[in-house]
Amino acid sequence: MKRRTFLQTTAGTFGSLLFAKNPLFASMMADPWKITMLRNNVGVFSERGGTIGFLLTKKGNVIVDSQFPDQSKHLLDELKKRSDRAYHLLINTHHHGDHTGGNITFKGLAKKVVGHVNCLANHKRVAETQKSTDKQLFADTTFSDTWTAKCGNERIKAHYFGPAHTNGDAIIHFQHANIAHMGDLVFNRRYAFIDKNAGASISNWITVLDKTINTFNNDTLFVFGHAFDPEKITGSKEDLRAMQNYLSKLLFFVGTEIKAGKPKEEILKAKSIPGVTEWKGDGIERGLQAAIDELNNSK
Ligand SMILES: [Zn+2]
Numbered sequence: 001m002k003r004r005t006f007l008q009t010t011a012g013t014f015g016s017l018l019f020a021k022n023p024l025f026a027s028m029m030a031d032p033w034k035i036t037m038l039r040n041n042v043g044v045f046s047e048r049g050g051t052i053g054f055l056l057t058k059k060g061n062v063i064v065d066s067q068f069p070d071q072s073k074h075l076l077d078e079l080k081k082r083s084d085r086a087y088h089l090l091i092n093t094h095h096h097g098d099h100t101g102g103n104i105t106f107k108g109l110a111k112k113v114v115g116h117v118n119c120l121a122n123h124k125r126v127a128e129t130q131k132s133t134d135k136q137l138f139a140d141t142t143f144s145d146t147w148t149a150k151c152g153n154e155r156i157k158a159h160y161f162g163p164a165h166t167n168g169d170a171i172i173h174f175q176h177a178n179i180a181h182m183g184d185l186v187f188n189r190r191y192a193f194i195d196k197n198a199g200a201s202i203s204n205w206i207t208v209l210d211k212t213i214n215t216f217n218n219d220t221l222f223v224f225g226h227a228f229d230p231e232k233i234t235g236s237k238e239d240l241r242a243m244q245n246y247l248s249k250l251l252f253f254v255g256t257e258i259k260a261g262k263p264k265e266e267i268l269k270a271k272s273i274p275g276v277t278e279w280k281g282d283g284i285e286r287g288l289q290a291a292i293d294e295l296n297n298s299k
């Protein structure tokens with residue numbers, strides 16, 4: 001995001017000629033978003049917001065999450081170059097605007113829009129509060145525990161393991177490709193948003209990651225909603241364990257501070273969490289605040 005802003009600002013200042021002469025900059029200017037094919041015709045798209053997953057088959061295409069309206073249009077343009085098939089399914093991992101804002105682009109295109117029952121409830125509630133229901137495309141198909149579908153040779157299974165980042169996070173598994181889109185259940189090496197207003201639970205998030213680790217195998221390739229390093233939006237169980245470690249250390253640290261009688265304002269000033277060395281980015285206080293709320297409410 002920052003790099004792109006820099007490029008746009010710089011291009012505006014110096015003109016495009018300079019960039020046309022520099023192949024690296026020229027390619028980045030022409031293609032600010034990124035598409036990577038992973039395996040079995042499953043790929044990822046990233047530009048701004050939560051990573052999009054997609055599956056292209058002869059029978060139709062499947063999209064997981066949609067970023068924002070402009071980004072989903074860029075995605076559609078890119079996919080048109082690779083496939084002329086219809087859009088079978090649009091699946092949302094959860095309701096946040098950086099995952100559902102682009103749903104509207106698929107209005108009339110996607111045969112079904114799928115999400116966890118709490119994802120739909122949160123999506124509607126937030127849109128009503130923001131008076132933006134006309135800009136949304138809501139799920140028309142919901143589930144509570146699991147949901148499956150077939151598209152071409154691929155089988156897709158959605159899993160719900162309970163409240164975590166919100167109370168409606170689903171993991172979308174492309175079974176043959178063995179690729180699992182984690183939505184925002186993993187912020188890879190980046191401080192996480194923990195949405196208490198949408199029923200998030202840090203302690204249960206740790207359990208959800210345990211269930212995930214037990215459900216999938218060592219060949220599963222995981223897709224992450226966000227990563228500090230934009231190159232690291234996919235990974236393995238090891239990254240899930242690292243995420244678990246961050247959440248456990250966050251809860252433990254805040255719990256210890258509360259027990260020691262530290263006022264909330266002091267706890268929120270922490271610049272690091274003991275035992276968490278790899279997590280970076282802004283927003284450490286969002287996690288601290290969520291942990292304070294969670295621990296105070298459980299007393
Ligand atoms: Zn997100």
Ligand SMILES: [Zn+2]
Nearest residue numbers: 094096165184
């Ligand atoms: Zn989110």
